[in-house]
Amino acid sequence: MPELPEVETIRAYIDEKVSGRRIDDIRVCLPRLIKNSSAGDMKKTLIGRTITACSRRGKYLLLHTDGPYSLLIHLRMTGSLIYDAGGGEEIRAQRIVFLLDTGKLIYRDIRTLGCLWLVPSAGLTHIKGYDTLGPDGNSPEFTTAYVYPRLKGTHRRIKSFLLDQTQVAGLGNIYVDEALFRAGIRPSRRCNHISRVTAGRLCDAVHAVLAEGLAHGGTTIRNFVGGSGREGNNQDYLRVYGREGQPCLVCGTEIRYVKQAGRGTHYCPHCQT
């Protein structure tokens, strides 16, 4: 469940549930998900510490503690965080479980592609993907003035640019397709062929699709997420993603599906040029 609106929805929920909770024990069912330390080191470092907050940048979550190290998490394709107050039904695919002074924080992940890192609570994390993130796509720094010169400087296809987290953080396959539809841009367009005016439309579209996703609590498809509190309903508002073969909501032309950069890509051949 991993683009910015979904991760932010989880962040708000986890922040509310676990801030102020102390980590009493950790059950590491799948140690290879911890990328820069052993299960033993993680336990030694985090047990006894109190979680102070949960923050987010791009698609990364950071569980802050009152100790020298905090926990950085990337959910990749199928990761999720669930707070279990106890008494609920059994949760499948539990990979790492933090036993708290009240309840449990469960890292669940079907495909086990997610990553966890122990990082310094202050300063750089030295995790490359995190330290090099561009501005969040819904942040005030993501403006036409920021993005237009970057588009001018590259011959890449626009979809691949928008998926590049060092350029703009938080977009994934769904919201990129949605933003390009709203901006009227083909996913295959070369960045340096996009005018300043069109770049402005794109910037507005990125802000709009992320804001809408957030307002709807994220997009929930394929029932990947179970448990409490995190199913969004933005899937009911998507305009192109997953609508291949159906009529464009603006002009009625059939929405097309192609592979681009290895990703399923949806667009309207009439509205997007």
Next chain:
DNA sequence: TAACACCTGTAA
């Protein structure tokens, strides 16, 4: 920039 790798589950 494309292919593949990392994984498991589901649908065609």
Next chain:
DNA sequence: TTACAGGTGTTA
């Protein structure tokens, strides 16, 4: 059986 899935890092 095969293709595909909300991601990203490495390799040809």
